[in-house]
Amino acid sequence: MLQILKNRILKGVLTRHIEPGLSERIDPAGRELKSLIQKKFGRSLHIRQVDTGSCVACESEIISANNPIYDLQRFGVNFVASPRHADALLVTGPVSKNMLIALKKAYDSMPEPKFVITCGDCALDGGMFKNSYYVYGAVKDILPVVLHIPGCPPSPLQIISSLITFLQKD
Amino acid sequence: MDCSEVIAGIKNKFPDFCALSVAQPYTDEIRIKVSPKFFKNTCLVLHKGFSSPVEMLFASDERRDTGKFVINCVFVNLKKSRWIIVSMDIPQDEPYFDSLAKSIYSSSLFEREIREMFGIEPKGNPDLRRLRLHDEVWPEGNYPLRKDFQEMQAGDLRDYEFSKVEGSGVFEVAVGPVHAGIIGPGHFRFSAAGEPIINLETRLGFTHRGVEKLFEGKTYLEATSLSECVSGDTSFAHSLAFAQAAEKVAGVLIPKQAAYLRGIFLELERMHNHVNDIGGMAIDVGFSFPSAYASVIKEAILQLNDKLTAGRYLKKVNTVGGVLIDLDETKKHILLSSLKNIKHDFNELVKILYSSVSFMDRIDSTGALRRKTAEDLGVVGLIARASGIPADLREYFPAIYKEARFRMATEDSGDVLARLKLRIAEFNESMRLIEVFTGKLIKGQEINSRAELRKGSALGYAEGWRGPVLYWLEADVAGLIQRCKVVDPSFLNWQGLSYAVLGNIIPDFPLCNKSFNLSYSGGDL
Numbered sequence: 001m002l003q004i005l006k007n008r009i010l011k012g013v014l015t016r017h018i019e020p021g022l023s024e025r026i027d028p029a030g031r032e033l034k035s036l037i038q039k040k041f042g043r044s045l046h047i048r049q050v051d052t053g054s055c056v057a058c059e060s061e062i063i064s065a066n067n068p069i070y071d072l073q074r075f076g077v078n079f080v081a082s083p084r085h086a087d088a089l090l091v092t093g094p095v096s097k098n099m100l101i102a103l104k105k106a107y108d109s110m111p112e113p114k115f116v117i118t119c120g121d122c123a124l125d126g127g128m129f130k131n132s133y134y135v136y137g138a139v140k141d142i143l144p145v146v147l148h149i150p151g152c153p154p155s156p157l158q159i160i161s162s163l164i165t166f167l168q169k170d
Numbered sequence: 171m172d173c174s175e176v177i178a179g180i181k182n183k184f185p186d187f188c189a190l191s192v193a194q195p196y197t198d199e200i201r202i203k204v205s206p207k208f209f210k211n212t213c214l215v216l217h218k219g220f221s222s223p224v225e226m227l228f229a230s231d232e233r234r235d236t237g238k239f240v241i242n243c244v245f246v247n248l249k250k251s252r253w254i255i256v257s258m259d260i261p262q263d264e265p266y267f268d269s270l271a272k273s274i275y276s277s278s279l280f281e282r283e284i285r286e287m288f289g290i291e292p293k294g295n296p297d298l299r300r301l302r303l304h305d306e307v308w309p310e311g312n313y314p315l316r317k318d319f320q321e322m323q324a325g326d327l328r329d330y331e332f333s334k335v336e337g338s339g340v341f342e343v344a345v346g347p348v349h350a351g352i353i354g355p356g357h358f359r360f361s362a363a364g365e366p367i368i369n370l371e372t373r374l375g376f377t378h379r380g381v382e383k384l385f386e387g388k389t390y391l392e393a394t395s396l397s398e399c400v401s402g403d404t405s406f407a408h409s410l411a412f413a414q415a416a417e418k419v420a421g422v423l424i425p426k427q428a429a430y431l432r433g434i435f436l437e438l439e440r441m442h443n444h445v446n447d448i449g450g451m452a453i454d455v456g457f458s459f460p461s462a463y464a465s466v467i468k469e470a471i472l473q474l475n476d477k478l479t480a481g482r483y484l485k486k487v488n489t490v491g492g493v494l495i496d497l498d499e500t501k502k503h504i505l506l507s508s509l510k511n512i513k514h515d516f517n518e519l520v521k522i523l524y525s526s527v528s529f530m531d532r533i534d535s536t537g538a539l540r541r542k543t544a545e546d547l548g549v550v551g552l553i554a555r556a557s558g559i560p561a562d563l564r565e566y567f568p569a570i571y572k573e574a575r576f577r578m579a580t581e582d583s584g585d586v587l588a589r590l591k592l593r594i595a596e597f598n599e600s601m602r603l604i605e606v607f608t609g610k611l612i613k614g615q616e617i618n619s620r621a622e623l624r625k626g627s628a629l630g631y632a633e634g635w636r637g638p639v640l641y642w643l644e645a646d647v648a649g650l651i652q653r654c655k656v657v658d659p660s661f662l663n664w665q666g667l668s669y670a671v672l673g674n675i676i677p678d679f680p681l682c683n684k685s686f687n688l689s690y691s692g693g694d695l
Contacts, residue, residue, distance in 0.1 A: 003522045004459050011466075049352045053377040055691045057402025057483050059352050060446075064472065067465035081350035096694075098304045098376045099355060102347045128399050132380035133314050133321055134303070153402065155482065 044076035045163075047117075048086035050106050053135070054093030057153040058120040062090070065156035072160060083110045089143070094122040094129040095136040107143050117147045117166075119159065124148055171250035176200055183215045196418050198567065199629055201255045209258045210268045213243050216254055217274050220247040223548025223662065224270070226640055227280035228655040229288045231317045233262045239290055241267060242642070243277070244629065248566040253629055260290060269295035276548025276662060287315040287382075302375035302694055305330050314383055335361035335369045343676060347376045354690030358679070365675040370668045377694040385654035390416045390490045390623045393651055397641070398485045401658055401692030406439045407634025408641075408656075408692075409488040415630025415643035416490040420621040427615035428492035429570050430607040434505075435484050435493075437600035437607075440635040442471040443687075444593040444600075445516065450684040451590055452523065455532045460522045467515050474508045477501070492618025502608055509601055516601075520594055533586040537682030539670040540584055549666040551637010551659040553686060556592045557584035563633035574606040584670075586685040596635075623649035636660060636689065658692030 049062060065072045066079065080086050083106040095103065107116065118139045121127035125138045139145055149162040173192045180187050190203040204212050216222065226244035233239065238259040245254045260267055269292035271278040279301065281292035286300040289311070303312070309325020335342075340363045347355035355376040361369040381400055385393055397412035398405040410432060417424060424432075449464025472482040479487050479495050487495050497505065523529055539549070544557040554561050558580060564571045565578040579595035581588035627644040637659030644653040667686045671679055 051354050055399045055402030068462050069469050097307045129379040134380040
């Protein structure tokens, strides 16, 4: 317990440390995101992530976006454990044939209104795995995709800023 | 160790043995070609003699040139730093061979893979279910790794048969493929009676993308980027193993500077993954402070990677012939000063974990994989070392690691605690190695040699953070890849997880799973 307290006090609020300049870039963007989400979704945006054959670099970056430095949650964006709790589906990977049914089922079990976001180059059109015998192809051919976050993998900052740009558009 | 020594060793145990050909194309590779009737016994002798699991067992389709399939089985003699590759030809009109699975368990998954990908039957293997091409979506008779493969659309689809545990009070819990966390897809079928797990069957293959087929016909430049996307958290070890295989085929030696740089990046990759897993183990028992603390350290390493290589996951660093990124004085300074901060934070993290009695109590003796089981299953890498098996390619194929006086860490108990301690020890050792390698960098040295792939084949290997990443590469006259077999340590280690959880309660499964942290995409290819 003492160790935790000591480190908690010594570290302070990490979101403002680590690299000067970084937090200034995240903060205004994040505040904007929060107000947009509050306007459009009442309180917060709940996202369910589905991996359809990604190499997990995208997952790693989505997790990073939730770490104390980027702390996506403070802006009202939450990652939930079930599609039944989600407003948005965040899909990574080139849609392996084995994941096609699971992807559709996850979408079907989400309550309305709902939308789909793709993350990473593979989810756009198969990326590196485009011509494989076992890759179904772009997520947008299966589900209505409203936003794509490009990158291989996209950095946590790219993930946050893509979400903001999208919400401003509507 | 040379060819004659190996042959004498085999003849000693197996007097009738006779090889069709024996060769040592590279110092670390000995290749023995035998006729199918000697294949099984030769493999058995090597397996027992070197106490090596089947590291790789794979087929190649050479029907266009010779009318035959070739099957290769790879063993490793760690003490003598040699890879032994036993191969045999299979005629195309009799596509079957004697299964090794009943004598060497670690060959079992590989045989199922050969069957589904090439349609070559391992006769006598008790389990012929397909691993990656799911019966629900892929008709039987479609063999994607055959050279003349053309996808058949129509065909019978079936349901997958899970192994059944029956008896009063036994119930099943099915989890996945879509899990609760931000994580890859896989299906876990638990059978439990009361609290303890009596059987766990993992069904994987959900992230199968046909990687090995995609390698075919690619130039080595295209293939290097593909290898970085096989398992995204191990992109450097994968591209390194691929590049090493290609360098052997091309006959190039990389500059010394490139070897040190590769060492630095490989250890950086190990560090960010190990600290991520340490944090993962904490969060899976609900201990959130150290988990957040670990994610801060991980972020610091990823940002360090970004500053050094302009990429957080060390992609586009390796190339065939060396590396593309050098560390100048400024970067060296950034690296060493960041390491100092990381070291401080990491020590604090370890103190927090070790001083929590309830955390230590949860992980002590949980998810134990005993050494005997680990050896029988052919478990490799970090998981093997946590169960007391001394196996680390950095120790036995040392090169630059010898100069740095690398110290291999092992643990005996094989439980979650052992895997935690091992990660802590390896993290600290990685920091030390990076400091040593950075000290050996010389300003203005060559960092890559020109390489052109020519006809040939070779095995490339690197000790990634999970364990040995192996690449078998065959290139044609034009330097295009004809066959690339990839083995990520996860492929064999998933079996270990199924055994480690037995007798544990289902709520401890996430903890056991995180302490293994295997790659879905690396295993599924």
